[in-house]
Amino acid sequence: xxxxxxxxxxxxxxxxxxxxxxxVAGAGEVLVDIHAASVNGADWKVRAGSYxxxxxxxxxxxxxxxxxxxxxxxxxxxxxxxxxxxGVCEVTQEGAYAEKIAIKSxxxxxxxxxxxxxxCAAVALIGLTALVSIEDTLALxxxxxxxxxxxxxxVAGFAIQVAKHIGARVVTTTSAANVDYVRALxxxxxxDYNAQDFTRIVSGCDAVFETVGGEVAQRSFAVLRPGGRxxxxxxxxxxxxxxxxxxxxxxxxxxxxxPHLERIAYLVERGAVRVPEMKxxxxxxxxxxxxxxxxxxxxxKLVFQVR
Ligand SMILES: NC(=O)c1ccc[n+]([C@@H]2O[C@H](COP(=O)([O-])OP(=O)(O)OC[C@H]3O[C@@H](n4cnc5c(N)ncnc54)[C@H](OP(=O)(O)O)[C@@H]3O)[C@@H](O)[C@H]2O)c1
Numbered sequence: 001x002x003x004x005x006x007x008x009x010x011x012x013x014x015x016x017x018x019x020x021x022x023x024v025a026g027a028g029e030v031l032v033d034i035h036a037a038s039v040n041g042a043d044w045k046v047r048a049g050s051y052x053x054x055x056x057x058x059x060x061x062x063x064x065x066x067x068x069x070x071x072x073x074x075x076x077x078x079x080x081x082x083x084x085x086x087g088v089c090e091v092t093q094e095g096a097y098a099e100k101i102a103i104k105s106x107x108x109x110x111x112x113x114x115x116x117x118x119x120c121a122a123v124a125l126i127g128l129t130a131l132v133s134i135e136d137t138l139a140l141x142x143x144x145x146x147x148x149x150x151x152x153x154x155v156a157g158f159a160i161q162v163a164k165h166i167g168a169r170v171v172t173t174t175s176a177a178n179v180d181y182v183r184a185l186x187x188x189x190x191x192d193y194n195a196q197d198f199t200r201i202v203s204g205c206d207a208v209f210e211t212v213g214g215e216v217a218q219r220s221f222a223v224l225r226p227g228g229r230x231x232x233x234x235x236x237x238x239x240x241x242x243x244x245x246x247x248x249x250x251x252x253x254x255x256x257x258x259p260h261l262e263r264i265a266y267l268v269e270r271g272a273v274r275v276p277e278m279k280x281x282x283x284x285x286x287x288x289x290x291x292x293x294x295x296x297x298x299x300x301k302l303v304f305q306v307r
Contacts, residue, residue, distance in 0.1 A: 009049030062096030142167030
């Protein structure tokens, strides 16, 4: 099959497009003919070698996808060949930048009929991360105020909409170019981080969802009310050390499972969350897509049209 892969760690230029061995569905797995896959913020870190030790090369990255079941392994009874599905890989598995993937059946869900494969690939991992962070980890409640850092990004853009669906008040940070975009997602208050220091404008928040990392993460504690909580996804597996004893720092445990995928489908189908702005690429242009992602100023999502 064709895939985008790399043979060594390095910059975006190490991405290659070519033939790799076809996967085979093992027991409990489905083989999915991928129609679309998305680029996530972690992908370029994996390629650069800053994430974790990789098992072997060629290495095919990619954590979420949408496609059609091609075959099923022994013991799989909930899907059959021809079923349209979308899914997210386990933390230890990647391989979605490809024409096929073999994956545990519990990590895929039925693709909503009214959504394109590109849209489903775009929302899978960002939706799962946003739901686990906002609903499961922060347990955001109606009427609460949340600061969401980096509102124009994939995860944060989904999170803004989930928070509004819950009935919370949303403050978010972005550059001037994306102010209208995050307002359209539902943000109540938008801070242009190049023009204003968020710590001087926001205070007394019940919660923070931090997706930017670095000093933005460290400074985010300042906006919380006593007893407030903050969730961090851009600071590796650890959370920044809080300078305050009266707030809680949390690292969402992004469980990959079918119930979360079904909740994404439910929210998007009902219009509670809309699909992010998408930039479409062929798999053969993975290097260009990675360069854009690595620039850290992408609005919405990069999606590969695989077939
Ligand atoms: N499972 C997990 O825990 C998990 C899952 C997914 C992602 N992540 C991590 O979460 C982070 C975000 O991922 P993503 O895919 O959503 O990223 P992304 O889509 O690449 O986000 C980039 C966004 O960050 C914004 N941004 C950059 N610097 C900023 C700043 N100083 N203040 C506010 N916004 C800023 C940019 O907006 P402007 O152009 O307007 O600056 C851009 O829209 C990554 O570090 C990723 O590795 C973790």
